[in-house]
Amino acid sequence: MADGVQELELQPGGTNGVINGVPTQKFKHYRWWFRVAVYIIFLISGQATATLLGRLYYDKGGNSKWISTFVQSAGFPILIPLLLFFQPTTTSSAASPPPTTTTLLLLYLFFGLILTGDNLMYSYGLQYLPVSTYSLLCATQLGFNAVFSFLFNSQKFTSLIINSLFLLTISATLLAVHSDSDNPSKISKAKYIIGFLCTLGASATYSLYLSFLQLSFQKVIKSENFRVVLELQIYPSFVATCGCVVGLFASGEWDTLKKEGSDYEKGSVSYIMTLTWIAIAWQICSIGILGLIFEVSSLFSNVISTLGLPVVPVLAVVFFGDKMDGVKAISLILAIWGSGSYVYQHYLDDLKLKNDMKTRIVVSANEASHNGRLYVELF
Template sequence: MEPAQELQLQTRDSNTFDPSAANRIPPLKLIHYKWWLRVSIYTVFLLTGQSAATLLGRLYYDKGGNSKWMATLVQSAGFPALLPLLPLLSSPLKSTTPSSSSTQPKVSSLVLLYLFFGLILTGDNMMYSYGLLYLPVSTYSLLCATQLAFNALFSYFLNSQKFTPFILNSLVLLTTSASLLAINAGTENTSDVSKGKYVAGFLCTLGASATYSLYLSLVQLSFQKIIKQETFSTVLDMQIYPSFVASCACVAGLFASGEWRGLGKEMEEYQEGKVSYVMTLVWTALTWQICSVGLLGLIFEVSSLFSNVISTLALPVIPILAVIFFHDKMNGVKVMAMLLAVWGFLSYIYQHYLDDSKLKAHKRISNEVARSAVEIC
């Protein structure tokens, strides 16, 4: 988190104070506001991208789409849309120390890292596809809500995430919100599948939630321990290259499974027509990329747990959008779920506000120590 880095820099510099260095350090308020602006932009990317992609994915299935590999492919195939941004976004996002800015990760390490994350995404997206295919929407949504609990566990062990009463309150509220939506969905959707397929869908969805949570924590850990490059381009690299690997794996699966033979018929029979079929897939791919950039940006700026909290916040947002675009009914359970999610989100934000206030207090103390050192000299 950027304010913490600023505090560390100031604490080290207070022992060897250079008066001329004060003119080279950006004002603390400016740095603070820039950080919140970036977090806000990433949050908007994540919420809008995830909501739009989920609605478009539902539209694909509702109008006649049935290819599991195609539904998995579009979750990663939109990465070429991000390539033009790379030359424009190479400036640092945060203040870096000389050691971190001069350290370059090995190319072989990056290749293995991108390959590893790409294969994780492929398996994770496929498990979600099978879960949605075999489970009622209520059970599927309820299992997806466990992602936040899994992420809290992995963040504690891998990312040294500290838990406070406000963070725990946020986790409970957001999980309860998602659970209410899942239970409510049980009155709207039913699915008749065999017991074996039901168990397979249950295990796939639960495994996908745990795998995705592990993926978020590992991405944060790789930024800290391996990449060590604090630029927006590194965030895009972490999205583009694993997406390329995942797309290649999905294309291979599409041909190996033989599903590619039925795509022509699927397009012909799509209820909204061929053009709508293609545009649905294209926009689904693009919105998933917007969602992923927001997700990785929040991991980079804050933590994997925070990004997952924002992702869970989208669960009650999607029914609101469904009311607007698909004319779904809004009942009391959905309203309650939305209010709980907003409460949980504000609880988590308030904890970050308290942390930021403490950092500001330490900053003022460091500045006073520095001024005292100058007066003594």
């Protein structure tokens, strides 16, 4: 909301919740919550579906880490049509000129390379860990997010955030010491450790990615509209996809894909459909992330992403027969508790912001007696 004076003309008898044909703030607030709810559903459902299908790919005979990395970004073309509905804004002032093309290209390249490494580490984690353990470890990204937000986005630590960090650390530690009894696929101890460390590294990298994304909005792009957010998803995803193609050829995995598809336990058609739906699910998740970044903030999108992670272990018990023993159940409860603590802190921050806004509003009642108009000055 911009500073200055807003003029609202009050219509006589206006009791239907409309001012000059414009919905009241209360109605707009409900519409905003509806959009946020839809984006949250997209994020959680897309994230859970993609994770479970990724585990299915490995369980049924898939073994290519690069193809698993590839599908996490290769579905970006389905977002391109959305660009047609959101035209570029031209409201930049001389004080904050738009970034140059070279700057944007370097930014897209930088984010694309981060996504490539991040997706590759997630692929290692999903291959070497049970899906329930993998998902609970991903919850640590909330703690990493708090640290990076403090360093790069001026995030303040409160008792609730410290409590969240502590609980998430304990949750991850329990999983680490519980590794010997949590290995239904008989994966070697070395591979389990690699998967564990890669998942932690991927969580940290993703949190760093979102913090840099928010920093780019503030310091480089200096504009936050839905088209800009879309471009920062599509173009880095294109770079990440190109990087995965290079990795496929350089690693030699490209030559084994045909045999992998024919040997897939569910058949070659199921192999292709599994990879296709993984790519689509990740893009549905991306739409949710983008919408929450646009409507709220990148920090909030990470909070919701982390809050949705405990959904996956429950589904993994149902669909994959993962064990949900006492240690893992405690870890799950701590992860939910830590995530809830972080979300509650954001609720308190939002409540404080609303109260601060109310105290800054000064109503000039004298003008209303002259021309039937109400002037509200926002400092």
